Amino acid sequence: MASALPPLTPGPHRARLGVISLVACFGGLLFGYDTGVINGALRPLSAELGLEALTQGIVTSSLVFAAAIGALAGGRLSDAFGRRTMLVALAVLFFVGTLVLVLAPGFAVLVIGRVLLGLAVGGASTVVPVYLAELAPYEIRGSISGRNEVAVVGGQLAAFIVNAILGIALGHLDGVWRIMFAVCALPAIALFAGMLRMPESPRWLVRHGRREEALAVLRTVRAEDRAVAELAQIELVAGDRHERLALSAVLRSRWLRRMLLVGIGVGVAQQLTGINSIMYYGQSVLVESGFDEQAALIANIAPGVIAVLGGFIALWMMDRVDRRTTFLLGFGLTTVCHVLIGVASIALEPGHPIRPFVILALVVAFVGSMQTFLNVATWVYLSEIFPLRMRGLGIGIAAFANWVANGALALWFPTLVEATGITGTFFLFAAVGALALVFVATQLPETRGRTLEGLETGLASGSVFARR
Template sequence: MTSSSSGAPPIGGAALRPVIGVTLVAALGGLLFGYDTGVISGALLTIESDFRLSAFGSGVVVSSILVGAMAGAAVAGNLADRYGRRPVLVVAAGVFTLGAALAALAPSAAVLTAARVVLGLGIGIASNLVPVFIAELAPPRYRGRLVGLNQLMITLGIVLAYVANYSLENVTHSWRWMFGLAAVPAVLFGAGMLLQPESPRWLALNGRTERARAVLIRLRGHQDVTGADAELAEMTGNATGNAQAGPVPAARGRWRALTARSVRPAVVAGIGLQILGQASGVNTVIYYAPKIFESSGLGSSSSILATVGVGIVNLVMTPVGMAAVDRFGRTRLLACGATVMTVALAGLAATLAAGGQNSSFAWLSVLCVVVYIAAVATTLNVVVFIIPSELYPQRIRGTAMSATMFSNWTMNFVVSLTFLSLLEALGGAGTFTLYAVVCALLAVFAVRRIPETRGKSLEQIEAELAPRARTATAAER
C-alpha cells in the first residue's frame, strides 16, 4: 500500500473512523436526495385520486422537484464559497424538513407542487455540496470511496422510498405519511451537521489556519499530527498561491472565472460528464422501466417485478463501484462502464427490433437492462459526483459545482421530458440506439477529456491542470 500523496503516512483502521463518521452524517443528504426523488412513484396513485389530477397535473407534480433541484444547484455553490460548506448543508436540512412537512400537510395540488419545489431545492443543494464537503476532508487514498458513499446513500434512499410506498399502501391518505417520513432523516441530517467541522480546505483558503489544523488533527487521528501538518502545509501553500493570484472573487466574479482558460479543461470535463451521463438514458430507464418492459412483451405484473429487480441490482452493484474507483481510477472505470452500457443498450435496441411484442424476447430485454444498470451503478453513478468534486480550483469550487449540477439537473429534465416523445417517434429500437451512441461518445470523452485523479491530493490535481490549460491555450493560438 502506498502512502497518500500529501506526504502523510498511510491512513487506515481506527484513524479513518473520524472521517468516516463525518462522511456518514453528510451522506444523509444523499439519502434524502434518493428518498424524495423515489417516493413519488408510489405516492402518485393516491395523490391523483385525492386531488383528481389530470395527466398534465400529475406531470407537473412529478417534474416540479426537478425545477427546484435546478434552482438549488444554481445557488448553493456561491453560498458555500462565501459562508462555508457546513452552514449551507445545515440550511439544506432545514429545507428538506420544511418540504417534507409542507408536502404531508398539503391541502391542494398547488401546495403539494410548491412543496415538491422546496424539496427540489434541498436536493439541488445536497447534490452540489455533499460530494464537495466529503472530497475536501477525505484522505486522497480513500477519497473516491468516501465520496462514492453519497451515491450509495442516494440508491438506499430510493429503495427506502419503495419500501415505504409498499408498507403504507393501504393506510388512509398514505401519500401524506410517505412524504412526512422524510422529515425524520432530515432532522437527523441537520442535527448531525451542526456537530461536524467545517471543510479544512475552505478554512485554509479563508485564512483560518489554526482552525483548519485542529480539524485535520481531529479527522486524521490525534496520533498523526505530523501528517496533518504536512497536509495543512499543502493546503496553505495552495491558498497562498490563490491569494497571490488575487482575492477570492465575489459571486459575479466567480461565475466569470468559470470561463477563464486556466479553468476551462476542468469545466469541460465536469459539465461534459453531466450532459453525456444524463443523455445516456440512465434516468429514463429508472423512471420508465415498467413501460420499457411492457413494450418488450412482458405483462404488467411481470414488468413491475422486473423493475424491482432492477432496483436491487442498482443498490447491490453500487458498493462494487465504490471499491473499484480508488483501485482502477476514475477515467478507466468510466470508459469501461460506458463501453458496457453501449453494448447493453445496443442489445436492447436489437431485441426490441427483433422481438416486437413476442414474449420470448422479453426476458432478453430485461437482461440487457440489468446489464446496463449494473454498469451504470458500478461506474457512471459512482464517478459522476466524484470527478467534478475533485477537478475544480479551491477558490471557485462551490460555484463551479453549481454550474455542473445545474447542467446535470437541466439535462435530466430535458431527457425525462423527451423520452416518451422519442419512444413514439423512433420506437424502442431507435430510441435506445440513440442512447447507445451517446454512451459510446461518453467512453471517448472519458479517455480524451477527463484527467485521472486517483490518489492525488486536491492541491496536486489543481496544480497539474494548470499546465494542461496552458498547453490548450497555446494550441488555440
C-alpha cells in the same frame, strides 16, 4: 506533492472520518429517496388528482429543474458560508418540502412541494461530495466521496421498497402516495441533528483565514504529523487568495474554462444515458414491456438492488482503477445495453410471454453497469477537478447542467415513449452513449492518485491535461 505527505496510519481518526461521512451521506440518502419515490407514487397520485402524460411530466420534472437551481446556488453559497452550514440548512429545506407535499390539496401545491425538495436535492448533490472530498485523504478520496452516491442509490432502493410495501398493503387507499412522501422526513431530521455535531471542511477554513480551526479539524481525521503536513500543503497552494473566483474570471482563463467544460460534459453525459428515466418511470417502462401494475411495482425493486450492489463495487474500484478507464467501461457497457433493449423490444412483440422478463433483465444490466462504472465516478470526479477558489462554483455549474439534462428527460420521457416506444427511446440513448465515449477518450484528464492541491497546481499550468 503527494509523496511529501506522511503515509496514512490507523487510529481513532479513521473512525472519526467514517462517522463524518456517514452523517453527511444522509444528504445523499434524501437525494435518492426524493428522486426515487415518484416512481411508485406517480400512478396512485395521478389517479387521485387526474393527471395525464404532460402533468405527470411536470410533477416529476419540477423537482429536477428546481434541483438545477439548487445545485448552482448550493455550490456558491457553500463557498460563502461553509459546507457544514449549508448541509444544516438543506436538512431544514428537505423537511419543509416534505411537509408541503404530504399536505398538498392539489396539483399546484404538489408542484410547490416538489420544487422545495428539488432545491434541497440540488444543493445536496453539490455540497455533500465537495464536503467529503475536502475532508478525505487523497489515497482514499474516491471511496470516501463515492459513499454519497451509494447513499443516493440506497435512498432510491428504500423508496422502491417502501413504495412496493405501501402499494400492496395500502394501495386501496386514496392517500397512499402521501405516506410514501412522508417517510422522507425521517432522514431529514437525522441529517439536521447529525450535522450540528460535525466539523467544517478544513480547506474551506484555510481559504477563509481560519488556520487554527482547520488544523484542529485535521487533527481529528488524521494522525498528528499528517495533519500538520497536509495543512502546510493546503496553505502553500491557497496562499493569500481567499477571494472567490467569479465566472467571468474563470471564462478568461484557458485552463479553468477547459476544466469547466469537462465538468459540464461529464455531468450531461451521465444523465443522457437515461438512468434517471428508469429511476423515475421504471414502473411505467415495465408496464409497457408487459408486466401488470403490481408485478411491475415489485419487479422495479430489482434495478434498485443491483444499483446498490454496483455502488459497493464502485467504491472498491475508486481507489484502484483510473477514472478515465472507469468512464470508458461505463459508457461502453451502457451503450451496449441500450442497443440490446431496443433490439429485444423489436424481436419480442408485445404479448410475447418472455418479453417483460428479457427487458427487465436488460434494464437491470444497464442499471448495474451505470452504477458500477458511471454514477459514483461522476460525482467523485466533479468533486475533484476544480481548484479551491472555484470549487463550489465549478461543481455547481456542472451539477446545474446535469440537472437540466435530467429535467428535460424527466419532462419529456413519457411523451417520448408514447411516441416512439421503448425501441426508439433506447436507440436514441445508445447514439448519445457513443458520443460520450469519444468525449471521454479525448477530453478527460486523470485525477486518481493526486492530491487536490496537486491537481490545482497542474491545472494552473495546463499539465493536468497531459496524458499519463
